[in-house]
Amino acid sequence: MKMQALKQEVFSLTDTQDTKQLRKERPELAQGRDLRYKKHWEEILAQVNALREAGLDLSLEDLEASEAMLKQSLVKVGRMSGLSDEQIETDWQRIQLESQFSDIHIEAL
Numbered sequence: 078m079k080m081q082a083l084k085q086e087v088f089s090l091t092d093t094q095d096t097k098q099l100r101k102e103r104p105e106l107a108q109g110r111d112l113r114y115k116k117h118w119e120e121i122l123a124q125v126n127a128l129r130e131a132g133l134d135l136s137l138e139d140l141e142a143s144e145a146m147l148k149q150s151l152v153k154v155g156r157m158s159g160l161s162d163e164q165i166e167t168d169w170q171r172i173q174l175e176s177q178f179s180d181i182h183i184e185a186l
Contacts, residue, residue, distance in 0.1 A: 083118040090125045147172075 078086075084096075091106065093099045100107045106124060110117040148169055155165035 080115040080118060083115065083122055087118060087121050087125060090122075090129065 087106075088094060088099065091099060091103050093102055096107075096112050100112075106121050110120065112118065151169055151172070152165055155168065160168075
């Protein structure tokens with residue numbers, strides 16, 4: 078694969094437009110690599126593909142959007158259950174604390 082095709086594939090998979098944006102939004106992919114060389118683009122593509130296969134290819138924006146959606150859902154369900162705003166906030170803080178130490182499963186909440 079030619080270098081330009083490699084770059085376009087990486088940009089497409091990472092939802093970036095150019096090298097500057099890739100370095101800014103996905104520094105873990107570009108760190109320690111000289112993007113003037115085809116070999117380094119091949120390494121990035123392999124890393125992106127491995128992350129996608131493992132289901133770990135989430136950007137910080139994706140994670141923040143998921144967190145916001147989860148909190149909105151918690152607030153809706155909490156209000157439907159008759160919980161006060163303080164109780165809902167306490168639950169949210171507990172979820173955030175537990176998530177730092179282990180995986181959280183919705184069924185357990």
